[in-house]
Amino acid sequence: xxxxxxxxxxxxxxxxxxxxxxxxxxxxxxxxxxxxxxxxxxxxxxxxxxxxxxxxxxxxxxxxxxxxxxxxxxxxxxxxxxxxxxxxxxxxxxxxxxxxxxxxxxxxxxxxxxxxxxxxxxxxxxxxxxxxxxxxxxxxxxxxxxxxxxxxxxxxxxxxxxxxxxxxxxxxxxxxxxxxxxxxxxxxxxxxxxxxxxxxxxxxxxxxxxxxxxxxxxxxxxxxxxxxxxxxxxxxxxxxxxxxxxxxxxxxxxxxxxxxxxxxxxxxxxxxxxxxxxxxxxxxxxxxxxxxxxxxxxxxxxxxxxxxxxxxxxxxxxxxxxxxxxxxxxxxxxxxxxxxxxxxxxxxxxxxxxxxxxxxxxxxxxxxxxxxxxxxxxxxxxxxxxxxxxxxxxxxxxxxxxxxxxxxxxxxxxxxxxxxxxxxxxxxxxxxxxxxxxxxxxxxxxxxxxxxxxxxxxxxxxxxxxxxxxxxxxxxxxxxxxxxxxxxxxxxxxxxxxxxxxxxxxxxxxxxxxxxxxxxxxxxxxxxxxxxxxxxxxxxxxxxxxxxxxxxxxxxxxxxxxxxxxxxxxxxxxxxxxxxxxxxxxxxxxxxxxxxxxxxxxxxxxxxxxxxxxxxxxxxxxxxxxxxxxxxxxxxxxxxxxxxxxxxxxxxxxxxxxxxxxxxxxxxxxxxxxxxxxxxxxxxxxxxxxxxxxxxxxxxxxxxxxxxxxxxxxxxxxxxxxxxxxxxxxxxxxxxxxxxxxxxxxxxxxxxxxxxxxxxxxxxxxxxxxxxxxxxxxxxxxxxxxxxxxxxxxxxxxxxxxxxxxxxxxx
Numbered sequence: 067x068x069x070x071x072x073x074x075x076x077x078x079x080x081x082x083x084x085x086x087x088x089x090x091x092x093x094x095x096x097x098x099x100x101x102x103x104x105x106x107x108x109x110x111x112x113x114x115x116x117x118x119x120x121x122x123x124x125x126x127x128x129x130x131x132x133x134x135x136x137x138x139x140x141x142x143x144x145x146x147x148x149x150x151x152x153x154x155x156x157x158x159x160x161x162x163x164x165x166x167x168x169x170x171x172x173x174x175x176x177x178x179x180x181x182x183x184x185x186x187x188x189x190x191x192x193x194x195x196x197x198x199x200x201x202x203x204x205x206x207x208x209x210x211x212x213x214x215x216x217x218x219x220x221x222x223x224x225x226x227x228x229x230x231x232x233x234x235x236x237x238x239x240x241x242x243x244x245x246x247x248x249x250x251x252x253x254x255x256x257x258x259x260x261x262x263x264x265x266x267x268x269x270x271x272x273x274x275x276x277x278x279x280x281x282x283x284x285x286x287x288x289x290x291x292x293x294x295x296x297x298x299x300x301x302x303x304x305x306x307x308x309x310x311x312x313x314x315x316x317x318x319x320x321x322x323x324x325x326x327x328x329x330x331x332x333x334x335x336x337x338x339x340x341x342x343x344x345x346x347x348x349x350x351x352x353x354x355x356x357x358x359x360x361x362x363x364x365x366x367x368x369x370x371x372x373x374x375x376x377x378x379x380x381x382x383x384x385x386x387x388x389x390x391x392x393x394x395x396x397x398x399x400x401x402x403x404x405x406x407x408x409x410x411x412x413x414x415x416x417x418x419x420x421x422x423x424x425x426x427x428x429x430x431x432x433x434x435x436x437x438x439x440x441x442x443x444x445x446x447x448x449x450x451x452x453x454x455x456x457x458x459x460x461x462x463x464x465x466x467x468x469x470x471x472x473x474x475x476x477x478x479x480x481x482x483x484x485x486x487x488x489x490x491x492x493x494x495x496x497x498x499x500x501x502x503x504x505x506x507x508x509x510x511x512x513x514x515x516x517x518x519x520x521x522x523x524x525x526x527x528x529x530x531x532x533x534x535x536x537x538x539x540x541x542x543x544x545x546x547x548x549x550x551x552x553x554x555x556x557x558x559x560x561x562x563x564x565x566x567x568x569x570x571x572x573x574x575x576x577x578x579x580x581x582x583x584x585x586x587x588x589x590x591x592x593x594x595x596x597x598x599x600x601x602x603x604x605x606x607x608x609x610x611x612x613x614x615x616x617x618x619x620x621x622x623x624x625x626x627x628x629x630x631x632x633x634x635x636x637x638x639x640x641x642x643x644x645x646x647x648x649x650x651x652x653x654x655x656x657x658x659x660x661x662x663x664x665x666x667x668x669x670x671x672x673x674x675x676x677x678x679x680x681x682x683x684x685x686x687x688x689x690x691x692x693x694x695x696x697x698x699x700x701x702x703x704x705x706x707x708x709x710x711x712x713x714x715x716x717x718x719x720x721x722x723x724x725x726x727x728x729x730x731x732x733x734x735x736x737x738x739x740x741x742x743x744x745x746x747x748x749x750x751x752x753x754x755x756x757x758x759x760x761x762x763x764x765x766x767x768x769x770x771x772x773x774x775x776x777x778x779x780x781x782x783x784x785x786x787x788x789x790x791x792x793x794x795x796x797x798x799x800x801x802x803x804x805x806x807x808x809x810x811x812x813x814x815x816x817x818x819x820x821x822x823x824x825x826x827x828x829x830x831x832x833x834x835x836x837x838x839x840x841x842x843x844x845x846x847x848x849x850x851x852x853x854x855x856x857x858x859x860x861x862x863x864x865x866x867x868x869x870x871x872x873x874x875x876x877x
Contacts, residue, residue: 161186435459519723738844
């Protein structure tokens with residue numbers, strides 16, 4: 067490696083993951099710590115005796131809690147220590163001032179350095195070898211450079227959770243025993259997670275968002291910070307310690323009092339030893355302190371892990387300083403509201419369901435709300451694989467929304483569709499979007515409501531969600547997969563700027579709302595049966611997810627990813643269709659003027675016949691508004707996109723254990739990678755087999771629904787269930803490809819035959835709407851996967867399919 071002498075001399079490669087200035091707060095006097103190696107090097111003698119080397123020693127700060135090249139990055143022949151100097155240099159500088167302010171209890175300094183204090187704690191949790199190893203486990207593979215990038219991006223993810231809890235600094239001033247430190251100073255304690263618990267398996271800690279998780283951070287030998295989730299502090303005996311706290315999230319914005327801090331408690335020796343016991347048992351390898359005896363809390367009597375919660379809980383008569391509702395007024399006249407859990411809208415009980423007190427009968431409808439019998443739904447699923455029982459499900463909310471729209475528009479009474487096209491009002495649009503917003507409030511935990519990777523064969527559709535195109539391919543997917551997930555095109559008003567908000571400017575959403583009402587009409591039977599789930603955009607409920615996806619989009623735009631020409635032409639046709647509809651809605655004089663500009667030599671009679679023809683076409687077009695001058699007040703907002711984006715699609719597919727299906731050649735080219743020969747031969751053979759078959763499709767949703775409901779697709783569904791289990795299986799057992807080939811061919815022929823028979827429900831005249839398609843298989847691009855893993859960390863979820871989904875392009 068070619069480096070100049072001056073460069074070598076200036077490099078900092080012995081990286082301290084616990085800063086030396088912080089270590090100095092744990093000695094009684096002098097410049098050395100008693101440093102204990104919990105896993106010392108050892109030698110086994112011939113007689114079986116074990117000799118441990120250097121288990122305990124007195125070391126200067128410069129040699130404690132450091133690791134060579136922990137943060138060093140390499141760019142070709144250049145070695146960089148920018149992470150150590152530029153990132154942690156700044157963090158340590160502000161962190162030192164903040165910790166000093168909290169130790170000295172200076173209220174002005176505390177307020178000044180309040181945010182810096184928590185930013186430092188969050189960075190300290192991730193920067194240790196244990197923290198970095200945990201980060202590695204969240205991703206498939208990370209280079210050293212990638213690891214440093216991810217650490218930098220994620221180092222403030224716990225702040226909102228900590229800020230919304232109770233804050234207490236306990237003192238060891240009056241005790242002979244003092245606090246110790248470890249090589250992972252930010253220690254998480256949960257009384258239900260002893261060191262042998264699966265949540266404590268190295269390098270994991272119990273999640274900060276678990277209700278009973280408490281964060282311990284010794285500030286010095288005399289002071290220790292304890293952060294406790296608010297709902298656990300107020301009701302420690304009536305909560306599930308392993309459930310997530312209310313409005314649990316990584317990152318997030320919140321408003322708190324900087325002067326709320328408990329610091330009256332002075333602990334005795336026994337209580338301090340309990341804290342030291344937790345610190346020692348959650349360390350990676352090293353602990354240190356000012357005296358040797360402080361490092362062995364277990365020598366002074368038995369310490370029961372669960373009982374330590376009594377020492378760590380804040381005084382019940384003091385926690386009134388935390389929680390509660392906050393209101394803030396602004397000069398603009400607006401008011402900001404926030405509850406104890408960071409929610410900016412008041413909690414509503416309209417979406418809450420009562421959990422059955424007894425297990426449902428086999429023939430009862432399942433409490434998850436998917437519309438199936440309990441025996442065929444959640445009965446045999448693990449608890450963690452069930453969708454929520456205590457809230458209205460995605461399906462139930464879609465049904466409420468559909469019937470609510472029909473009530474608002476009068477379609478459940480005496481109105482017909484032409485009446486709606488003539489009479490739909492700004493007030494009705496406002497009511498429709500208010501209903502949608504009420505069903506999907508800003509703090510919805512959508513992940514809790516989504517189906518889990520439970521072995522059900524499901525697919526996530528990625529493409530244009532439009533009533534003019536949805537039946538081309540998407541609805542026919544129910545012939546192959548048990549459940550189809552489609553992103554709902556309705557805009558959620560929450561967080562949308564006033565200029566583009568359907569509640570603030572309902573007049574601009576009339577045309578688009580008509581379109582989506584028709585979409586719901588087409589999909590309603592599938593929604594009722596639970597075969598199609600229309601899910602809202604998950605980024606509406608998680609700002610950090612949205613920020614990351616926007617950033618990914620910017621990166622992709624730099625790569626000059628273009629829409630495939632074939633698809634561009636198709637989207638242009640949709641745009642022309644919308645433009646034609648927009649022209650029809652102009653006033654009579656405006657349309658006549660347009661005709662005259664187009665055909666200046668045409669006669670008046672011809673011009674007026676053109677106008678009459680346009681109005682006839684408008685009347686016959688179910689997507690057209692039958693109102694004049696709807697474009698006068700700001701026009702009509704129209705949306706057309708390929709959703710969800712590739713990164714979000716893989717994220718949702720892994721969350722739900724789904725394959726990704728697309729009819730978009732653009733999205734397929736963006737999301738997949740070429741096969742690199744690393745897949746096993748059994749899988750490659752299966753892919754080739756799937757691609758060799760022709761699959762029947764039908765563009766009439768009613769026909770497809772009849773096929774599915776009357777059992778004609780059962781054989782096809784069974785074979786795709788077998789295929790899915792083979793693809794998601796960890797086993798390398800030989801797949802009976804001959805069986806799969808035979809069943810696929812037979813099932814396809816059977817469906818094609820049914821669609822051509824006179825005896826079928828909708829008769830032979832509908833066979834013109836049937837066609838055959840081919841499937842092309844791809845695997846998610848490696849360049850996208852790292853971004854997907856970041857979304858899992860941000861969303862605070864680890865329950866996902868172990869195997870990556872396959873991506874199927876329907877040609």
